[in-house]
Amino acid sequence: MEILLKNGLLSDxxxxxxxxxxxxxxxxxxxxxxxxxxxxxxxxxxxPGFVDLHTHLREPGRENAETVLTGSRxxxxxGFTAISPMANTSPVADSAGVVEQVxxxxxEAGLCDVFPIGAVSExxxxxxxxxxKAMADSAAKVRIFSDDGKCVSDSLLMRRxxxxxxxxxxxxxxxxxxxxxxxxxxxxxGVVSSQLGLAGWPAIAxxxxxxxxxxxxHSLGSRLHICxxxxxxxxxxxxxxxxxxMQVTAEVTPHHLLLTDETARTYDPIYKVNPPLRxxxxxxxxxxxxxxGTIDIVATDHAPHPAExxxxxxxxAAFGMxxxxxxxxxxxxxxxxxxxxxxxxxxxxxxxxxxxxGGYTAHGLDLKEGSIANIAIVDPEKRWTVDRELLLSxxxxxxxxxxxxxGDVIHTIFNGRLVMKNQNLIGAVHE
Amino acid sequence: MKHLLSIADLSELEIVGxxxxxxxxxxxxxxxxxxxxxxxxRTVVNLFFEDSTRTRLSFESAAKRxxxxxxxxxxKGSSVSKxxxxxxxxxTLEAMGADLIVIRHPASGAAKRLAESxxxxxxxxxxxxxxxxxxxxxxLDAFTIRKHFGPTLxxxxxxxxxxxGDILHSRVARSNVLLLRKMGADVTLIAPPTxxxxxxxxxxxxxxxxxxxxxxxFDVVMMLRVQLERMNDSFFPNGREYSKGYGLDGDRLKxxxxxAIVMHPGPMNRGLEISAASADxxxxxxxxxxxxxxxxxMAALYQLLGGPNISSTHExxxx
Numbered sequence: 001m002e003i004l005l006k007n008g009l010l011s012d013x014x015x016x017x018x019x020x021x022x023x024x025x026x027x028x029x030x031x032x033x034x035x036x037x038x039x040x041x042x043x044x045x046x047x048p049g050f051v052d053l054h055t056h057l058r059e060p061g062r063e064n065a066e067t068v069l070t071g072s073r074x075x076x077x078x079g080f081t082a083i084s085p086m087a088n089t090s091p092v093a094d095s096a097g098v099v100e101q102v103x104x105x106x107x108e109a110g111l112c113d114v115f116p117i118g119a120v121s122e123x124x125x126x127x128x129x130x131x132x133k134a135m136a137d138s139a140a141k142v143r144i145f146s147d148d149g150k151c152v153s154d155s156l157l158m159r160r161x162x163x164x165x166x167x168x169x170x171x172x173x174x175x176x177x178x179x180x181x182x183x184x185x186x187x188x189x190g191v192v193s194s195q196l197g198l199a200g201w202p203a204i205a206x207x208x209x210x211x212x213x214x215x216x217x218h219s220l221g222s223r224l225h226i227c228x229x230x231x232x233x234x235x236x237x238x239x240x241x242x243x244x245x246m247q248v249t250a251e252v253t254p255h256h257l258l259l260t261d262e263t264a265r266t267y268d269p270i271y272k273v274n275p276p277l278r279x280x281x282x283x284x285x286x287x288x289x290x291x292x293g294t295i296d297i298v299a300t301d302h303a304p305h306p307a308e309x310x311x312x313x314x315x316x317a318a319f320g321m322x323x324x325x326x327x328x329x330x331x332x333x334x335x336x337x338x339x340x341x342x343x344x345x346x347x348x349x350x351x352x353x354x355x356x357x358g359g360y361t362a363h364g365l366d367l368k369e370g371s372i373a374n375i376a377i378v379d380p381e382k383r384w385t386v387d388r389e390l391l392l393s394x395x396x397x398x399x400x401x402x403x404x405x406x407g408d409v410i411h412t413i414f415n416g417r418l419v420m421k422n423q424n425l426i427g428a429v430h431e
Numbered sequence: 432m433k434h435l436l437s438i439a440d441l442s443e444l445e446i447v448g449x450x451x452x453x454x455x456x457x458x459x460x461x462x463x464x465x466x467x468x469x470x471x472x473r474t475v476v477n478l479f480f481e482d483s484t485r486t487r488l489s490f491e492s493a494a495k496r497x498x499x500x501x502x503x504x505x506x507k508g509s510s511v512s513k514x515x516x517x518x519x520x521x522x523t524l525e526a527m528g529a530d531l532i533v534i535r536h537p538a539s540g541a542a543k544r545l546a547e548s549x550x551x552x553x554x555x556x557x558x559x560x561x562x563x564x565x566x567x568x569x570x571l572d573a574f575t576i577r578k579h580f581g582p583t584l585x586x587x588x589x590x591x592x593x594x595x596g597d598i599l600h601s602r603v604a605r606s607n608v609l610l611l612r613k614m615g616a617d618v619t620l621i622a623p624p625t626x627x628x629x630x631x632x633x634x635x636x637x638x639x640x641x642x643x644x645x646x647x648x649f650d651v652v653m654m655l656r657v658q659l660e661r662m663n664d665s666f667f668p669n670g671r672e673y674s675k676g677y678g679l680d681g682d683r684l685k686x687x688x689x690x691a692i693v694m695h696p697g698p699m700n701r702g703l704e705i706s707a708a709s710a711d712x713x714x715x716x717x718x719x720x721x722x723x724x725x726x727x728x729m730a731a732l733y734q735l736l737g738g739p740n741i742s743s744t745h746e747x748x749x750x
Contacts, residue, residue: 186539194628197539197563197605202629267540268548311548312516315538315561 002036008046020373023416049081049374051354054299061090066304068105074393078324079376079409082363087119088149094119094130096138103140118142136168146173162222171223181205188261188276203231218246226250230275232285239294251299254330269317291340297354304395329405377411434546434555438609453730470499476529480506480536493728518550525551539563554735562600569606571727588615595621596655603696625666653694657704680706
């Protein structure tokens, strides 16, 4: 099978054709021809497929919110060719059996790579290490471990986890949240929370854990990744650590690049998320950090929830928002349109860097002859309005319904196969 | 006005309008006939997800004095404790004919969600939502202040008012700060640092950790109920120490201005935030607050269900 991408804009600024044969890029050049499927890419950017290191797919256990299949559909709609479902399923992905199940479901869906993240502690309880080596040795080949949704708050357990994963080059992805400082927390602690009477989630609860873990990881020579940075203080700590030559990577979500805690004034829990939306000052710091390399990647923290979990009073509502299908639009709108970042940097933060952190060798590759063809084809200028009814995710909990974004994914190619054409999904292969 | 959800939504004029209406209603119901026919045929539902006998009884009395039918729905022992949602409960009550829902709920913002999510058509009165607001309490407090310092006051400019206690968790304090600021009062919040929001400077009022500082200057001292459970979360070491620093005892009472009043939203913890001597003193207007609560809530119900504006109030009532 062949695909010919005609007249697409490459990252070096040239306009060229790309011929894909089987799984691979066979040829890049001018005026190529092919007997296969022809895609007109005039005016479109050809990018390596995006890689998400922070996805919630809810299967097994909460299939009413999302399944591996529906989450995969949302992923390729957003240009992602690899996603990493978090371990907080039911049962928890803390054993080889569960991560292999999720990995296999991803293969069956066949739309993108699904690389499960394993739990650090048994049942996410923060007490006892899970069988991380068994997960690493399983068919799922897990390399990223996280108790996301909960923080590995016990200093000793965190130390052991950081040490233990060194034998298989694993990385601990920390959800930084001091549990005692955030008991009952509903939103960012600040001016708005004090007026709304919603219990505050102070910035220090994130920053204190990040500071501790950076020092721990540095003393052990271990790999540490910080999930969803949300505060200016967190940015400053990571910036300092990197300046000292300490090994740490960090992510930011699209929603933390865009929205602030002012949205909570509606009391509409569509804006309820963990870590919470912060202040305008934090948003500015996160944008600057993503641009200057302090923050390494964008990760969606795609967190689907059924309608009933949001159609209620704030305190009873679930934390989280879907994000796979709007991630690129938010990054372009907040970072490219504003002139903070160029397209090379976008490729790094959405594809190259996350693929490196996860060890996903078939992703984040330069578009050149011989590379596996995992590709997102993007209209950088398209202005569109988010409509929650059109999401491919099983859930509708986007805070951006009715919001206008710039830039969207038009076609997605996974392993040399066109899985989305003109924003329409093409049936999955069932093996 | 369709709903009464937050003092933040009201203009100074609307606040004075409600207080004036309450004054009229008070005159009309102070004689032997306590009941007006104004809301005959209308149904008010008291939807209470928290125990609050006082506030519920106050709304019930207010509605009945205006001849409305009243249904009381308490979440305890109902289907709510079996997992029925706020949305389903409210829709069920509306389907049974509610014109106005008075809601008390432990979640901040619950009243606003109920009013603005498209779940129901009824008017909504916030009778206390979590640690957010309790607007009718602030209105009845303003009514009480007005009765004491001048029944037709349209501004509280020149009045020095202290609110003392658990500001952080108090919906009474939030509503009062908003209202008293709009009315031009000089407000000071007094509490230990643990019970003041860390961003208190953004509230636009004074704050202090010291109850004894400038005590002689206050015209109104509003004491807040302190829940003893707070000491389990280390907000203060124990009741004794709290009381010593922030309780209104006999010594502090003596230092107040001769014309000053002592207020408390009730129920009082005698011996904790207020001593029996202070609670029962001539300065205490706590009982007046309770009776004023009924007329102010009548005014609120009247404005939401009765007439389009305040001027027609007088005609209707006079008729």
